[in-house]
Amino acid sequence: MAIKIRIDKLKFYRRKIFDLWNTYKKNKMGIFGLFIVGFFVALAIFGPYVAPYDPYAMGIPRQKPSPEHWLGTNDVGQDILSEVIYGTRTSLTVGLIAAVLTVFVGTVIGLVAGYFGGGVDDLLMRFTDMVLSLPDLALMIVLIAYGGRSIWNIILVIAIVSWTSTARMVRSQVLSLKERSFVEAARAIGAGDTHIILRHILPNVMSIVLPLTIMSVVWGILTEAGLAFLGLGDLTIKSWGTILYYAAYRGGFILKAWWWIIPPGLCITFTALGFTLIGYALDEVLNPKLRRI
Amino acid sequence: MLFRIATMGLRGYAIKRGVHSFATFLVVLVVNFFLPRLMPGDPIARFMPGEGATQDVWKKLYRDFGLDQPLWVQFVLYLKNIFQFRPLSGYLPIPIPSPNLGVSFFYRETPVLTVLLERLPWTIFLFGTAYALSIVVGVVIGAIAAWKRGGKTDVSILSTSLFLRSMPIFWLAMIMLLIFSYYLDLFPISSAYTPPIPKTITWAFIGDVLWHSTLPIITLTLYLMGTPAFLTRNVMIDALTEPYILTAKAKGLKGRTILFKHALRNVMLPIVSYSAILMAFVVGGGVFTETVFGWPGVGREIFLAYLNRDYPVIQGAFFLIGVSVILANFIADIAYGFLDPRVKY
Numbered sequence: 275m276a277i278k279i280r281i282d283k284l285k286f287y288r289r290k291i292f293d294l295w296n297t298y299k300k301n302k303m304g305i306f307g308l309f310i311v312g313f314f315v316a317l318a319i320f321g322p323y324v325a326p327y328d329p330y331a332m333g334i335p336r337q338k339p340s341p342e343h344w345l346g347t348n349d350v351g352q353d354i355l356s357e358v359i360y361g362t363r364t365s366l367t368v369g370l371i372a373a374v375l376t377v378f379v380g381t382v383i384g385l386v387a388g389y390f391g392g393g394v395d396d397l398l399m400r401f402t403d404m405v406l407s408l409p410d411l412a413l414m415i416v417l418i419a420y421g422g423r424s425i426w427n428i429i430l431v432i433a434i435v436s437w438t439s440t441a442r443m444v445r446s447q448v449l450s451l452k453e454r455s456f457v458e459a460a461r462a463i464g465a466g467d468t469h470i471i472l473r474h475i476l477p478n479v480m481s482i483v484l485p486l487t488i489m490s491v492v493w494g495i496l497t498e499a500g501l502a503f504l505g506l507g508d509l510t511i512k513s514w515g516t517i518l519y520y521a522a523y524r525g526g527f528i529l530k531a532w533w534w535i536i537p538p539g540l541c542i543t544f545t546a547l548g549f550t551l552i553g554y555a556l557d558e559v560l561n562p563k564l565r566r567i
Numbered sequence: 568m569l570f571r572i573a574t575m576g577l578r579g580y581a582i583k584r585g586v587h588s589f590a591t592f593l594v595v596l597v598v599n600f601f602l603p604r605l606m607p608g609d610p611i612a613r614f615m616p617g618e619g620a621t622q623d624v625w626k627k628l629y630r631d632f633g634l635d636q637p638l639w640v641q642f643v644l645y646l647k648n649i650f651q652f653r654p655l656s657g658y659l660p661i662p663i664p665s666p667n668l669g670v671s672f673f674y675r676e677t678p679v680l681t682v683l684l685e686r687l688p689w690t691i692f693l694f695g696t697a698y699a700l701s702i703v704v705g706v707v708i709g710a711i712a713a714w715k716r717g718g719k720t721d722v723s724i725l726s727t728s729l730f731l732r733s734m735p736i737f738w739l740a741m742i743m744l745l746i747f748s749y750y751l752d753l754f755p756i757s758s759a760y761t762p763p764i765p766k767t768i769t770w771a772f773i774g775d776v777l778w779h780s781t782l783p784i785i786t787l788t789l790y791l792m793g794t795p796a797f798l799t800r801n802v803m804i805d806a807l808t809e810p811y812i813l814t815a816k817a818k819g820l821k822g823r824t825i826l827f828k829h830a831l832r833n834v835m836l837p838i839v840s841y842s843a844i845l846m847a848f849v850v851g852g853g854v855f856t857e858t859v860f861g862w863p864g865v866g867r868e869i870f871l872a873y874l875n876r877d878y879p880v881i882q883g884a885f886f887l888i889g890v891s892v893i894l895a896n897f898i899a900d901i902a903y904g905f906l907d908p909r910v911k912y
Contacts, residue, residue: 400590403587403591404590404591404594407591407594407595407889407892407893407896408594408595408598408889408892409847409885409888409889409892411852411854412869412884412885412888412889413885415869415873415881415885416602416881416882416885417602419873419878419881420602420603492733496735499735499738500735500736500737500855503735503737503855504854504855504858504870504873505873505874506873515735518737518738518741521741522741522859527741527744527745527749527756528749530745530749530750532745535738535741535742535745536742538738539734539735539738539741539742542734542735542738543730543733543734543735543738544733546733546734546735547729547730547733550729550732550733
């Protein structure tokens with residue numbers, strides 16, 4: 275009997291996912307976004323097999339694009355195309371992990387603040403406001419200047435600065451959900467707070483949390499690139515931002531090296547674009563009442 | 568009860584926001600104090616000027632910041648340093664806050680505040696212009712997109728602003744620099760002016776600055792205008808479905824008139840709200856643009872300070888930007904409370 279209930283539950287969720295996917299498929303921009311992101315994810319996974327050279331191997335510096343080096347070489351002779359391919363991994367990893375962290379912290383805080391209300395809510399919101407008022411870029415620079423330049427530091431710093439908007443949005447969603455009848459019904463049969471939050475409120479909050487996660491990935495990728503460009507990134511790892519850092523400060527301009535400057539930036543832009551499109555599409559699919567462009 | 572009465576009305580709202588801003592200011596104050604002291608590494612090293620600084624500077628630093636004293640003494644001295652005032656020289660004896668933020672490592676013996684204040688006007692000029700331009704252009708483009716909704720113009724405007732918003736701004740700046748300065752040689756490569764600064768401001772100097780500022784301003788404007796365009800388009804699409812628009816069309820008014828004289832009013836509130844939020848980024852938001860174009864503003868100074876391990880400047884900039892964000896938000900809140908009749912106070 276218990277097994278049958280579990281199977282029914284699985285079938286229900288499978289149906290739901292199918293329906294969502296069918297709706298999503300109709301969204302052309304969403305599919306386009308999925309393609310772009312899929313391409314970069316594949317590049318990240320299979321990069322080392324596809325890249326023509328080891329990007330850490332030095333060679334003849336400052337070469338223009340040629341049949342051997344499709345995008346030329348940088349100032350220490352590393353093949354730029356290989357650099358860009360390897361960089362996909364870093365940018366995607368940092369973006370994804372930072373996004374997950376950001377959304378996790380933000381959701382927890384938003385849930386607690388929204389559900390319990392009163393003093394807890396007030397305190398948490400004051401705290402959120404204060405973090406919000408600290409200038410994000412300056413704070414990140416200060417934290418990295420003092421904390422060091424490792425990949426994990428960067429992920430942490432991005433998360434520390436970015437969780438506030440998620441917290442606010444989750445909180446307002448929870449506030450509106452709290453008054454709904456199913457919450458009252460659950461309380462009437464004696465469900466505890468934890469049960470209500472986890473089993474009732476959280477699933478309904480997912481419809482904004484998922485698009486928010488995607489948007490946080492975009493933010494994570496762009497921020498990581500920006501920090502790397504300022505020299506705050508992990509200079510031992512290839513990332514699109516660090517490639518641009520070297521392009522700017524090791525003579526990329528004087529050489530008019532469009533092959534050094536344009537490709538990494540194009541990758542950042544398209545990855546961000548892809549995720550943004552997915553995010554918009556997901557938002558439309560999950561919240562059909564709210565969006566109508 | 569008395570509190571309720573005292574905080575009714577717009578004045579009460581202003582007071583409440585003022586208290587809130589002050590509390591936030593205190594947080595910035597405390598965070599700024601503890602940040603260098605909590606990080607790995609020797610905090611004293613963060614205050615010490617390099618070799619070559621005179622004994623006087625060392626002595627002054629020790630005295631001002633109490634670097635050999637216990638933590639609470641340091642905190643009191645820190646507060647004393649922050650809340651320093653000096654009269655606006657000569658003209659009026661109004662005390663102007665001029666916090667003692669330490670001495671720069673890199674610019675030997677120059678106080679941090681001086682370093683930052685010298686750069687501030689350049690940043691405000693750059694960002695202020697781009698900010699105003701981006702809102703105007705963004706709103707116009709958004710309105711046109713909303714009017715021709717679904718058509719080719721709309722789609723191209725939408726995709727362009729989406730694309731622009733997905734670009735990292737420093738990359739956009741690099742591309743502009745590459746094309747217009749290096750390839751086409753139309754604009755200078757860096758800096759805000761051709762040195763030296765003349766003793767008096769001549770027209771030639773102003774023209775020179777404008778020439779130097781064209782690319783950075785265009786870059787920032789392009790980058791920023793996506794959001795107001797998007798915002799305007801969404802608001803306008805809703806507004807254009809109202810019955811009075813149909814009436815206006817029936818009266819035979821031209822599209823342009825309808826758009827800009829009637830429908831645009833709906834957009835005012837969200838745009839003001841957005842502008843207020845953006846204003847907070849004026850001081851610190853230009854880091855990337857200023858760095859790429861070599862524009863001598865506060866943003867670039869932060870970057871240089873990081874490169875040169877000039878910790879006092881990094882911290883001072885953090886503090887300055889934090890304070891200006893709080894100020895901007897406070898002004899925005901008041902303006903918003905004034906403009907939006909729905910805000911309850």
